[in-house]
Amino acid sequence: MVPKQCETMNGYTVNPRDVYGTLDYNNIAKEFGVQSITPYTLKTLSKFTGEPHLFLRRNLVSFHRNLDLILSDYKARKGFFLVTGRGPSNHMHLGHLIPFIMSKWLQDKFNVNLYIQLSDDEKFLNTTKSIEEIRNYSKNNMADIAALDFDKDKTFIFSDTDYIKNLYPLSLKISKKIDMYKSRKSFGLDSCKNPATNFYPILQMTTPVIENCRSLNVVGLDQDPYYKVQNEIADSLGHKKVATILNKFLPSLSGTSGKMNASTPEGTIYLSDTKDQITKTVKKYLPNKIKCHKNDFRDPFNNMAFLMLYYILEENDNEIKTIQDQYVRNEINDSYINQLFLEKITKFLETHQSNKERMSEFVDSYTNSGNLAMKMRSKIHM
Amino acid sequence: MVPKQCETMNGYTVNPRDVYGTLDYNNIAKEFGVQSITPYTLKTLSKFTGEPHLFLRRNLVSFHRNLDLILSDYKARKGFFLVTGRGPSNHMHLGHLIPFIMSKWLQDKFNVNLYIQLSDDEKFLNTTKSIEEIRNYSKNNMADIAALDFDKDKTFIFSDTDYIKNLYPLSLKISKKIDMYKSRKSFGLDSCKNPATNFYPILQMTTPVIENCRSLNVVGLDQDPYYKVQNEIADSLGHKKVATILNKFLPSLSGTSGKMNASTPEGTIYLSDTKDQITKTVKKYLPNKIKCHKNDFRDPFNNMAFLMLYYILEENDNEIKTIQDQYVRNEINDSYINQLFLEKITKFLETHQSNKERMSEFVDSYTNSGNLAMKMRSKIHM
Numbered sequence: 001m002v003p004k005q006c007e008t009m010n011g012y013t014v015n016p017r018d019v020y021g022t023l024d025y026n027n028i029a030k031e032f033g034v035q036s037i038t039p040y041t042l043k044t045l046s047k048f049t050g051e052p053h054l055f056l057r058r059n060l061v062s063f064h065r066n067l068d069l070i071l072s073d074y075k076a077r078k079g080f081f082l083v084t085g086r087g088p089s090n091h092m093h094l095g096h097l098i099p100f101i102m103s104k105w106l107q108d109k110f111n112v113n114l115y116i117q118l119s120d121d122e123k124f125l126n127t128t129k130s131i132e133e134i135r136n137y138s139k140n141n142m143a144d145i146a147a148l149d150f151d152k153d154k155t156f157i158f159s160d161t162d163y164i165k166n167l168y169p170l171s172l173k174i175s176k177k178i179d180m181y182k183s184r185k186s187f188g189l190d191s192c193k194n195p196a197t198n199f200y201p202i203l204q205m206t207t208p209v210i211e212n213c214r215s216l217n218v219v220g221l222d223q224d225p226y227y228k229v230q231n232e233i234a235d236s237l238g239h240k241k242v243a244t245i246l247n248k249f250l251p252s253l254s255g256t257s258g259k260m261n262a263s264t265p266e267g268t269i270y271l272s273d274t275k276d277q278i279t280k281t282v283k284k285y286l287p288n289k290i291k292c293h294k295n296d297f298r299d300p301f302n303n304m305a306f307l308m309l310y311y312i313l314e315e316n317d318n319e320i321k322t323i324q325d326q327y328v329r330n331e332i333n334d335s336y337i338n339q340l341f342l343e344k345i346t347k348f349l350e351t352h353q354s355n356k357e358r359m360s361e362f363v364d365s366y367t368n369s370g371n372l373a374m375k376m377r378s379k380i381h382m
Numbered sequence: 383m384v385p386k387q388c389e390t391m392n393g394y395t396v397n398p399r400d401v402y403g404t405l406d407y408n409n410i411a412k413e414f415g416v417q418s419i420t421p422y423t424l425k426t427l428s429k430f431t432g433e434p435h436l437f438l439r440r441n442l443v444s445f446h447r448n449l450d451l452i453l454s455d456y457k458a459r460k461g462f463f464l465v466t467g468r469g470p471s472n473h474m475h476l477g478h479l480i481p482f483i484m485s486k487w488l489q490d491k492f493n494v495n496l497y498i499q500l501s502d503d504e505k506f507l508n509t510t511k512s513i514e515e516i517r518n519y520s521k522n523n524m525a526d527i528a529a530l531d532f533d534k535d536k537t538f539i540f541s542d543t544d545y546i547k548n549l550y551p552l553s554l555k556i557s558k559k560i561d562m563y564k565s566r567k568s569f570g571l572d573s574c575k576n577p578a579t580n581f582y583p584i585l586q587m588t589t590p591v592i593e594n595c596r597s598l599n600v601v602g603l604d605q606d607p608y609y610k611v612q613n614e615i616a617d618s619l620g621h622k623k624v625a626t627i628l629n630k631f632l633p634s635l636s637g638t639s640g641k642m643n644a645s646t647p648e649g650t651i652y653l654s655d656t657k658d659q660i661t662k663t664v665k666k667y668l669p670n671k672i673k674c675h676k677n678d679f680r681d682p683f684n685n686m687a688f689l690m691l692y693y694i695l696e697e698n699d700n701e702i703k704t705i706q707d708q709y710v711r712n713e714i715n716d717s718y719i720n721q722l723f724l725e726k727i728t729k730f731l732e733t734h735q736s737n738k739e740r741m742s743e744f745v746d747s748y749t750n751s752g753n754l755a756m757k758m759r760s761k762i763h764m
Contacts, residue, residue, distance in 0.1 A: 121550070121554055124551075124554050125554060125557070125558060131551045131554070131555070131764060132764075161547070161550050161551055161554075162547070163547075164546055164547050164550050165543070165544070165545075165546055165547040168503070168543050168546050169506075169513050169543055171578065172503055172506050172507060172513070172543075172578050173513070175507070175576050175577050175578035175579070176507060176576055176578075178575070178576060178577055179575045180574075180575045180576065180577050180580065181575055182575075192562075193560070193561045193562045193563055193564075194557050194558055194560060194562065195557050195560055195562050195577075195580045195581045195583070195584055196553065196554050196557035196558075196581055196584060197557070198562065198577045198580055198581065199577045199578055199580065199581035201577070202577055202578060382513060382514075
């Protein structure tokens, strides 16, 4: 859904359908009832994983729901499984990779099944694109996802229109417990008149309960309301309460508010961008003051190039600390930091694009021929 | 849905979800905006079919929407196709057969494709039965339907949970045009809080447009609102307006109001009833005054045994006229007419049950292996 231009009383709106405005993460977390990922959480997690992933160390993946239950289930050998997903309405951009990179790390560390759900129904319903266009994006997005090289026998990628027969009976059971009027606001559907748009959220609430063990849903903070509502009805269905691990949104290069958006290309870094395209985007959207004034107070977290380095591109904690300090002390100028960003992002995307090409032959493992995919294709969830 | 005990201002409620009260058919037809099947309609129809079917001659199938368009399409060799269906929440009773018998006759006369949709999702959502129970009823109901011996290469029987993957993309397109708030009242969903219950009507509105030619939907009058709403959006989707041919409801033996109901067994004749069971039902629910009083005014259409003979069991027009006249003149008593009914219904059900057994091996032709079924199984409707 293209963000509306109006803003709410808080100055922002965050729900599964819309993210816009100046986001106050702590306030959103409080509203949603999710927990912050604290140093203590990370310490507990690291007992199982070793050093926490960059996204966790740098506070990009910074909220959760029931992560403690996941870890105690894992410790008690009850197991868990991962769920993530994507609404395939466009080509993927840098921000879209966050939950997939996080999921890849979690799968590697815990050796668990991962389900990747593409809500192509949602995107057909909420855009003016044809089903055929959306399906082409699904196909292309799957190749981007496959580039991350998940476990081919423990990962199942599917789209809603493709897998609905298998999900439908269980989704009907869940739907019977949902009070549409109560949940519409949290799902961003207050004014929605379309019956299918009121129904597809149930499909997203079905995947987290297709295995008997607990699911950890690796998603953007905006998606949490589905799981909140799901947990309110879990007991009545004999389902385990689900867990979430939630990322903040990567802003676009053009500003810190809202999130990078594939349908509003200003300042968006697409995964398919060439070096030339990135250079143009950088030139167009990043400030480029050459002179620094010693007494300027500069917050690196207001500098988009720094933010990209911090959150994604500079994995070395010492390096990023050095850059941050130099920036604060006005020892490096915008031009320097833009150049650093340009080099790193170019390399990052070249690697991604080469992986995408190399790995595209494995898409079928995830969708059909891998062990988990084969098992899921033959299973009707009840 | 079990009928509610309250009644509306009109003394009745008729919508796809509920039928109860004392039905004023002409008023309902006016409200829905459907046409009566007049002697003129029958004369036009009979040019194509020869003598109209019993149900048409006796006014049991007595309303329509766009039947004239079907006939002119047929005349212009544009063709048409038939759609009917059933909500498989229980064993089938005598009243449930009406649209199937009508469809069989129409298929025989026009040699066209017939789609039979079992809304098992609806029945799971609207009853307390499990999905497994509903699926067992679907299976059993399919055998009752197969007993009518449709064209095995031109008939496709499917259930919603089984065929949803094929219907879903087209149903999403239809859903985008539906104003849920406007249609909820006509669908009987005013107070429905369940997202899937707001969605399944769209699946019933999808089958009537899966072929390029026009569909004739052979259903009970209560189902017409789906097609009314469908025709309001047809132009915007480039779809042909659909047609309906609508039957009144067979009342239960216990009274003339409402309709025979499988979930309230009083006075219901199940297709699986044995002679003993029918005898008991007749004894319990039909009046049995032995003496007639010459001056009593007796309306045969208030006598349930006569009604069953008239609508279904006595095909000979002269015979039924004779019985009717004798009844009005008090020349035959209840006992006589009950006995006649008992003999005819026993024979009818024995034939049905033997056909059901004999034909059950052909269910697979309708669901999977017949020409139309095979074609439909491999087709995703867009």
